[in-house]
Amino acid sequence: MKTVFAILLINALAIAQSTEPGERWLQQAQQDVHDQKLPKAESDLRKALALWNQVWNHVEPKPPEYLEALGLLGVIVEGRLIKTPNDLRTELEPLLDETIHRIMSPGFPGSGLMAARVLDVYGILLQRTERETEAAPFFARAKALRFPQNQEPSGVAPLKIGDGIAPPRLRHKLEPEYAEDARIAKRQGTVVLSVVVDENGAPRDIGIVRSLGLGLDEKAVECVKQWVFKPALKEGVPVPVQVTIEVNFRLL
Secondary structure: HHHHHHHHHHHHHHHHHHHHHHHHHHHHHHHEEEEEHHHHHHHHHHHHHHHHHHHOOOOOOOOOOHHHHHHHEEEEEHHHHHOOHHHHHOOOHHHHHHHHHHOOOOOOOOHHHHHHHHHHHHHHHHHHOHHHHHHHHHHHHHHHOOOOOOOOOOOOOOOOOOOOOOOOOOOOOOOOOOHHHHHOOOOOOOEEEEEOHHHHHOOEEEEEEEOOOOOHHHHHHHHOOEEEEEEEEEEEEEEEEEEEEEEEEEOO
């Protein structure tokens, strides 16, 4: 028994030591992205993934750092190939294909946020290669991983605008920040939110109706939470109402 334990311990130590260069490459790539050295970051991420594919060939689920490297590589490649999207099918899709199908399997136990990033990358790949309808399930799964539906609505049930209910009016608005992943991948579009504007004019119970992924949904929610409204009125009395808000993200 001791001999078996010793062998397992030696194997575990060998794997840990063999993955250390990959972790260093990932850390360096993250710094290179921060410094806008994207070609260098892409090179380091490819080296890390090549190493980990050998070491963790039969390991499932892949560790979070593997998913982080894969998602970041996808973001960089999508930004680089935005003008030649068909090249994504030959350069990026083979890297994602196997992992994507595992993430989409029921009960996938991997890191939620890192898995969502990989799914967003794959969904964008499908969109940019004229497979829009195929992308929907991947975006939906990514949204479910990022925003688990485990919160009960708060406060009084909202009313619908109309039938004598004057809509809320926006009094103070902030513009959203751009998510770094989306900026690198050159992701643009509109996030659509479902929002309750309560009787005090404060946004609450914010949900995602249309997602963009790559951190833009989170930025949209963070932004709208800080908006201030003049509340809706029913017979002159403030009431909570359900509204739809569009948050646009455009690169200059």
